[in-house]
Amino acid sequence: MTEGRPEAATPARYAKWSLAILVAVNILNFYDRHVAGAVVEPVRKEFGLSDTQIGLINTAFTVLYGLVGLPLGRLADKVSRKKLLSVGIIVWAALTACTRWVFSYPMLVVTRLGVGVGEAACAPTATSWIGDLYPPARRAGPLALFMLGVPIGGALSFFFSGQIAQAYGWRWAMIWAAAPALLLIPLLLTLHEPARGASEPHETAPAGSFGQVLRIPAFWWIAISGALVNFNLYAIGTFMPAFFARIHHMNVAQAGIKTGWVYAVGGILGGFLAGMLGDRVVRGSCRGRMVIAAVASLVSAPLAYMGIHQSYGALAVALPLLTLTYGLLNMYYGLVYASLQEIVAPALRGTSMAIYFVVMYLGGASWGTIIIGSLSDKFARHAATLAGSEKVTEAFKAAGLQQAMLVIPVLSLGLALVLWAGSRTIGRDMERFRSNAAQALS
Helix, strand or coil, X not given: CCCCCCCCCCCHHHHHHHHHHHHHHHHHHHHHHHHHHHCHHHHHHHHCCCHHXXXXXXXXXXXXXXXXXXXXHHHHCCCCHHHHHHHHHHHHHXXXXXXXXXXXXXXXXXXXHHHHHHHCCHHHHHHHHHHHHCCHHHCHHHHHXXXXXXXXXXXXXXXXXXXXXXXXXXXXXXXXXXXXXXXXXXXXXXXXXXXXXXXXXXXXXXXXXXXXXXXXHHHHHHHHHHHHHHHHHHHHXXXXXXHHHXXXXXXXXXXXXXXXXXXXXXXXXXXXXXXXXXXXXXCCCCCHHHHXXXXXHHHHHHHHHHHHHCCCCCHHHHHHHHHHHHHHHHHHHHHHHHHHHCCCCHHHHHXXXXXXXXXXXXXXXXXXXXXXHHHHHHHHHHHHHHCCCCCCCHHHHHHHHHHHCCHHHHHHHHHHHHHHHHXXXXXXXXXHHHHHHHHHHC
């Protein structure tokens, strides 16, 4: 059932099972998204790519992801979410598998764009669905658990894709990445959707207009914060394996395993911490979730700087620092996504998430990888010039990438400031939303 108001809340056992399936879908979502990063070095060498070209793949992916996500988010508020999500899985898994037969850089870009189209259906449908499974005071935990798909999917992709690529070639890593969709789609189709607004403590107001989302001040702070955090996280996902390979002299399997540990340990601990603190702090402060996210971002900045600065032989220092950095940045999702759901009507959640994606991707997140890649190439050429070399060797490319990744701690400081500013307005926006909803129902 997708319309109307239910007489009772969703049973706890069924809510947990539905959440488990949606988490598994999101794990596959980010497994397939990160497989390109896991095999970036063999792909770069086979096609003779620059870091700018590598970054461009992800930039094109995320720009299209954001643009396509807007109509898909609108659909998520109007049609069956499980059917829309199932179609999305089919599209992204099929295009991931098709990368097996890619033999040129333009073909590689096209297949990754197709993956982006399919994956754009995931977040709007799933977060809207979860919002109808759990009431506001218990929503940060489930959303944080759902967003653990980011580090878990990334970790599994880096763990397995690097080793498959090392043993059988990077194309077979793409085939294996698509295979779990054959199991997940039937499981997803067995679920029953809750009614929109099913978990709200009171009767909900009508969705309102598209423009109402854009008139919420806190929404814009959240969207800007999304641009900054995803600038950093996409840069990490795309270039971290290359960073380990070039700076710490690892092969593709070793770099994948190390990146996998960063995602698994840091991301999972950060996600659980965000869910636990987010649902606890909201009982005493409506702005508490945003404040915690701001503090986490602030602390991540010096850790990122020190971790990136470590040279060959200092992996024992670099790895835990980068793991902590990723964990602190990953706290963002459960905390901020839960805050976003509290300032829009339930029937507008899919749309608001899609608008958020458009604003934050086009506003900065999409450009993270191409900016890092371009800076890496520029710094590598500069290092070669200073050394009097006409050829940009792998050693110069390593130095260039290390310098380029120092953008990450700088933007983490900016992220902390934006989240803090958003925390100053979100309380008033929540009160305004509740007041408007009450008037609409009276």
